[in-house]
Amino acid sequence: MTLTYQAPLRDMRFVMDEWLDAASWWRDVPDWQDLDSPTAQQVLEEAARFVEERIAPLNASADLEGCRFDAGKVTTPAGFRESYAEFVEAGWPTLSLDAGHGGQGLPQLLDVALQEMLAGANHAWLMSPGLTHGATACLQTYGSERVKKALLPKVASGEWLSTMCLTEPQAGSDVGLIRSRATEAPGTDGYFIDGSKIFISGGAHDMTENIVHLVLARGPDAPPGTKGLSLFVVPEWLEDGDGGRSCNGVYCEGIEKKMGLKGSPTCTMRFERAFGWLVGEAHRGLACLFVMMNAARLQVAMQGLGHAHTAWQRAHAYAQERAQMRAVSVPPGANVAPGKAAPIAFHPAMRRILMELRAIVEGERAIGYWTAHWLDIAARHADVAEREQAAQLASLLTPIAKAFFTANGYGAASNALQVFGGYGYIHEYGIEQTLRDSRVSMLYEGTNEIQAIDLLIRKVLPDGAVAFDVLLRQVRAEARLCQESDPPVRAAGAKLAELAQTVESTTRSIKARHAQDPETAYRVADDYLAMLGWMLLAFAWARALRIATPQCEAETFYVEKRETGRFFFDYPLAAFAYRRSLVAAGCEATLPYV
Known part of the structure; x- marks a missing residue:
């Protein structure tokens, strides 16, 4: 049973190499012309080795030991100081820092993948070095x-x-x-x-x-x-x-x-x-902090993803080995004697939870890395107009990712705990710690409610909201590609096009109603953000289906990707309609004072 953190390197490679095709764009950036997919994967493999061997083993013990305060001095748990010194010595804080400031100058996409690993392995450890990237950007820009x-040199290096x-x-x-x-x-x-x-x-x-x-x-x-x-x-x-x-x-x-x-x-x-x-x-302090806070919010989004991945990984491993009750059905080739208890992973209730966890985790990974890729384009594209558009789109995606991913991270931990039954409620199995650790991500760097208000009030409803139109164009372009693809993918493309149209019409309705009742957008902002989050997951899975379906005979990975994508459109995506109904209700209802 695998209850220690393992980095999802195969899926990371799929997102970077096939879903994003990031390396083909890197070749157009002078500083990254020598960066190819194998090199990027070597970086991630080395990061995974460090995280799995040095950071993850400290997670449970640090939770029990905690920090100590004595006469103004704070002592962190055993192993934190030493492992952080190794982290700095290996150069991980400078991974995406500009080479002119002593960094390695690699894409933010790789740094975001590192942040996901660290959050999934040991969120508490990540909290102290978590602001290094944002603080460096702030001092570099405004210091x-x-x-x-x-x-700056000592902040940037992590010293x-x-x-x-x-x-x-x-x-x-x-x-x-x-x-x-x-x-x-x-x-x-x-x-x-x-x-x-x-x-x-x-x-x-x-x-x-x-x-x-x-x-x-x-x-x-x-x-x-x-x-x-x-x-x-x-x-x-x-x-x-x-x-x-x-x-x-x-x-x-x-x-x-x-x-x-x-x-x-x-x-x-x-x-x-x-x-x-x-x-x-x-x-102008808030303007200076903007660079730092944007970086922090994307990192918090990756914390939500990291927690969801850890929850899925632990629940999946436990469900494969825990035998309870006879199964209604078993998969082909399963070695289960008639009338004997079967692994709980075979039971429909558990299969649903596990599949929902996987669909959310892998869909969010694509969207989170996509956001980081837009930040790289905003920083490095040769064309000024392309840089500006990429920056606007990344700014739109950031509050969605922060709020949607962290809410799902907490929800995933709770659902994963349910797979463990009573064992999930005790410390040794780790999932109750994930549940506790994940909750705060919905609160800091702007609560999720504030993220929703920022999205709708400041970035979608105002006239000239260019980024929102760009996002819908991206979604519709993918829908068209899917509808021109293999038959199994066409239905996903049609559904994605329908979602984009619903989001656009719903946004117009909110804008019209808000002009009459200035509380409207504030009432519906949370559900509106979640609705966009589900549309983005549909976008992620439609593209994944389009890529994976023709390759199902090449590798089991693509078969699993296809089946998870089909499940997403058949089942969890119903949450989009639910959130849409709440937005509609919020546009008409009023909220009493309590």
């Missing part, structure tokens, strides 16, 4: 020359870890209520930061010698609300240039006792005349 020289300090007790998602203040430090080019922040992942730990905090605060003469927020970079320790260092007025006042992710310290931080430098322009 002063002094910051780029003094801090120093970083945090994002936004939340305060009175200011959760409403950052306009932030009270932390910044005052000019006389005789310097910096500021003193004073204030308290809560829920800071990795705010204090023993994994690196220094921690670099990106802090939202109000500068001198700041206007109220979000327009008065500036971003500052504040190291925990200040270096004096002679090899010495001094405490910088950054204090951890405690760590949270949490439902899950017990191996990750979630800290309450106090800044007391902590010296820092302005990042970007004054009063």
Whole structure:
């Protein structure tokens, strides 16, 4: 029985090589002309080896041990510090970092696959280094020359870890209520930061010698609300240039006792005349954080996928070996004596759960990697217009992926636990930890409700919402290709075209109703996002069916891909109609106050 994490390398290769055909585009990028599919797969295989051997084995023990807080110091679980040092030494934090800043310069697509592995193997371990990519992008884009020289190289390499300090007790998602203040430090080019922040992942730990905090605060003469927020970079320790260092007025006042992710310290931080430098322009802090938050939200989406994959993998392995009751039917060639108990994987109720898990996991992997591929196009395409369109599409897909994947990650863990029965409720089988660890992903980096509002209010309904039209064109183009393909694929193409039309007409209805009732879009946003999520899974599976069906005689993998795709269109896709009905109800109903 396989209850330890195993990276899904075969499906990753399918998505990159066949579903995306990424290598053919890499050849058009000067820096990637030598990057081909075999090389990319070697990178992923080496990443999988490291994750499976060094990171995954720490998952269960870290959950039991947790983090320790003593007099302002935080100690992470056994093995975290050592394995992170190996992670940095191997160069994994710099995988997709620009070569000009000391990185390996590989596509974000490969980094996203690495993030999926790390999240599926040990989400708590990932939490501390999770912001490295986003913090690097933020400092690289908006940092002063002094910051780029003094801090960026160590942040980018992973030698120093970083945090994002936004939340305060009175200011959760409403950052306009932030009270932390910044005052000019006389005789310097910096500021003193004073204030308290809560829920800071990795705010204090023993994994690196220094921690670099990106802090939202109000500068001198700041206007109220979000327009008065500036971003500052504040190291925990200040270096004096002679090899010495001094405490910088950054204090951890405690760590949270949490439902899950017990191996990750979630800290309450106090800044007391902590010296820092302005990042970007004054009063433009949220704009500077945008780069960091987008990267963080896609990573959170991959956490949802990682949890769903781990849940599917554990449940599938357990169901194949656990024998209970006689089966109504058994697959051809099954070695089950008449009248004897059969593996629970043969029972219809369990087969349904397992197939739904697989369909969601493999469909989301395609969409998650597709989003990362658009980010690569946005960064590297030779044509400016193509870069802009790719960036818009990635920006549209990001809130869908973050909310849809994380909701499904938690749901997948719960459904997988059901496969284990009573054994799933105890720690030794691992699935109850996956259930607990996965829940927070629906909350941070903007709750899923905020993602839905961002999608509908800011990115779909406004006039000139180019990305939404581009997305529908992509979906319809795939539908046409499927309808021109082998007979078994045509039905999927027809259904995909129908879904695109339904999404378009539903969007028009919401827009018309919202003009009359300004609460409409806010009421239906969650169900609308889920509806788009199911359409994207249908898009993923239609393309997978079109690719796999002609190759079913070549490899069992393609047979399984075809059967899972057929199942998706026959069964789980019914959720699209359910969400569509809730959107329709929300357009007409009103919500009472409670």
